[in-house]
Amino acid sequence: MSTPESQGAPGAVTENLVLEIAGLEKTFNPDRPNAVAAIGDLDLAVRPREFISIIGPSGCGKSTLLRLVGGLTEPTAGELSVNGRSAQEARLARDYGMVFQAAGLLDWRSAIRNVELPLELMGWSKSRRRSRAVEMLKLVDLDGFDSHYPGELSGGMQQRVAIARALSFEPALLLMDEPFGALDEMTREHMQTELLKIWRETATTVIFITHSIPEAVFLSTRVAVMSPRPARIAAEIPIELPERTPHVRDTEEFFRSVSLVRRTLRSVEAT
Amino acid sequence: MATSSTPRRNRARRSLIFAVFLVALALLYTGYKAVGQAIDDTQRDWWVVGSFLPRSDDKNMPPVLDILAEFGKAPREGGTTIGRLTLDGALFTLREAAVGFGAGTIIGLAIAVVLLQSRRAERGVLPYVIASQTVPLIAIAPIVVVWGRTNFDFLPWEWEDWMSVSLIATYLTFFPVAVNGLRGLQSPSPEATELMQSYAAGRRQVLRRLQLPASLPFLFPAFRIAATASVVGAIVGEISAGVRGGLGRLILDFAGKYITGPERLYVAVIGACLTGLVAVGAVVLAERLVLARRGELAR
DSSP states (O other): OOOGGGGSOHHHHHTTOSEEEEEEEEEESTTSTTOEEEEEEEEEEEOTTOEEEEEOSTTSSHHHHHHHHTTSSOOSEEEEEETTBOHHHHHHTTOEEEEOSSOOOOTTSOHHHHHHHHHHHTTOOHHHHHHHHHHHHHHTTOTTOTTOOGGGSOHHHHHHHHHHHHHTTOOSEEEEESTTTTSOHHHHHHHHHHHHHHHHHHTOEEEEEOSOHHHHHHHOSEEEEEOSSSBOEEEEEEOOOSOOSGGGGGSHHHHHHHHHHHHHHHHHHHO | OOOTHHHHHHHHHHHHHHHHHHHHHHHHHHHHHHHHHHHHHHTOOOSSBTTTBOOOOTTTSOOHHHHHHHTTOOSSTTSOOHHHHHHHHHHHHHHHHHHHHHHHHHHHHHHHHHHHTOHHHHHHHHHHHHHGGGSOHHHHHHHHHHHHHHHOTTSSSOOOHHHHHHHHHHHHHHHHHHHHHHHHHTOSOHHHHHHHHHTTOOHHHHIIIIIHHHHHHHHHHHHHHHHHHHHHHHHHHHHHHTOSSSHHHHHHHHHHTTTTOHHHHHHHHHHHHHHHHHHHHHHHHHHHHHHHHTTOSOO
16 A cells, blocks of 8 residues: 555655655664664655544554654654655744644643744744634634633643644644543544544644544544554555544444454554 | 632731731740749759759840830930841841842852753752852851952942852852752653744743743742841851841840840841841742732632
C-alpha cells in the first residue's frame, strides 16, 4: 500500500503534499550501549486537508514520530519536509499547531488568554488577538467561558481550549498526540464529533496519534498502522464512511473498517 | 464560592485572634513575673524558678503597664519620646531592609536565570551560593562598613553607612530568592516547554511567558523568608558595625542604660518585632494582590 506519488518526480509532487517523509530514522543514544532504534526507514506522505491517524502497538514510537514532524527532535537519518521545508524551518515558520494528551494550559491565564498565547508570541495586536480568540472559543463551543481559569474547567473543556489555542494561528498542520486519551468515553466521543466539525470548518490537515481503533476509524480519511520498534508505516488503510456523524458508529461500514484495522494491527504486532 | 461579606468577617476574626494573643502574652508575662517576684522576695532558690528559670523583679521584668507608659516618656525633659525614637529607628531600619530586600531579590533572580541556562552552571555554582550563607555575618559586617567608607568612591552617589547595612541585608536575602527562584523557573513541564518551542518562542519569550509566571508560587515563600532575613540582617548589621540611626543602635544604647531604665529596651525590642511583622505583612499583601490578579484565589 505504498503511495504512488512518492515515487514520482519529486519537485512537482512535493508542492501538493503537506508532509513528505522518506527513509526516516531515529535512534536514541546512538553509538552507546543503551542505544534504542525507535524509528527505522519510515515513509509517509500526507496531502492537504487529509485527516490521518497513526496507530500502533504501545511504545512503538508514535509520539517520537510526531515530535520529529514537529521539529522538536532531530532525525538520525532520512528526509522530512513540510510544505517543502525542513521540520525546523516549518516550526520556526509556525506551521504547526500541537495538542498533547495533557491540555498543558497555563494555570495563571484565563481560557481566552491561553488561546491568545501563541498570537501574543507572534506579536499580534491586542484587539486582533482578542477577536480571534473569541472566535476560536466559539468554534470549540466555549463561548461564555472566556474568563474561566483552567482549574475551573473540566478535562474535556481544557482540551477544547488547547485545540482552540493550537488552531488560533491557522497552522498548516495540526499535530495531535492522543489528545482525548485522558477523557472518559462519553466526553471522548463528543470531542471526536467536535473535532471533525472543526476540521471541516477550518480545512486543516490533521495528523492524529491514538491507540483507539474506533477513534482512528471514525475520525480519519486514512489510518496508518505502525510496526513495533524500529517503527515503519506497515500499512495504510483508506477509510470510506457514508457520513461522519455519531450514528455511523453503528453501521456495517464502520465495523468493517474497524476490524480491518484491527486485523492489520494484529498481523503487524505478530511479525 | 465565597460571599462578599466572608473575607471581611475573616479579617475581623483574625484581628480579634491577634488581639487575644497579645493580651494572653501580656497576662502570661505578668503572671510569671508575679510568681518570680514572690520567689525573689524569699531570696531563696526553688527547684524550678531560680535554678534554671530566672527569679524576677522589676529590673528583670518591668511591669507591662510601665513598658507601655515608656512609649510616651522622653529621656530628657521636653525631648523626643521613646516611642518616637523607636518609630524613627524602625523607619530607618526598614529603609535599610527594603533596599537590601530589593537588591537581594534582583541579584537572586539574576543568579536563578543564569543558573537556569545550563545544568553544568547549576552544578558548578549552586554549592558556592549555598556556602556563601555559612559566612558569619556579624564578623564581616564591620569590614563591609569600612569598605563602604573607603572604597566606594567610584559610585555616582555618595555612599552612606546605612547602605552598607543594606548590603549586609542583601547578602541574606538573595539566597532564598536564588534557590527557590531556580526551582520555580524549572517547574514547567516538558510538554509546556515543547509547546512554547512549537510556537517558535525565543528563550526570552519562554522566560517571560512561561518560566517567570510559573516561578511565582515558589518565589513568594522565598520573599517571606527574605523579608524577615532583611530586617534581622539590618538590625544585626547596625549593631555589629555600629551604624547610628536605626533600631540596632537604639537597642545597643538602651541596653547600655538598662540599669536606669529597663523599660526602654523592651520598647525597642517591641519596635523590632513590629518592624519584622510590617516587612512580612507587605510581602503577604503583595502576594494576595498578585494571586488575585491571576485568579488563583477564586478557586
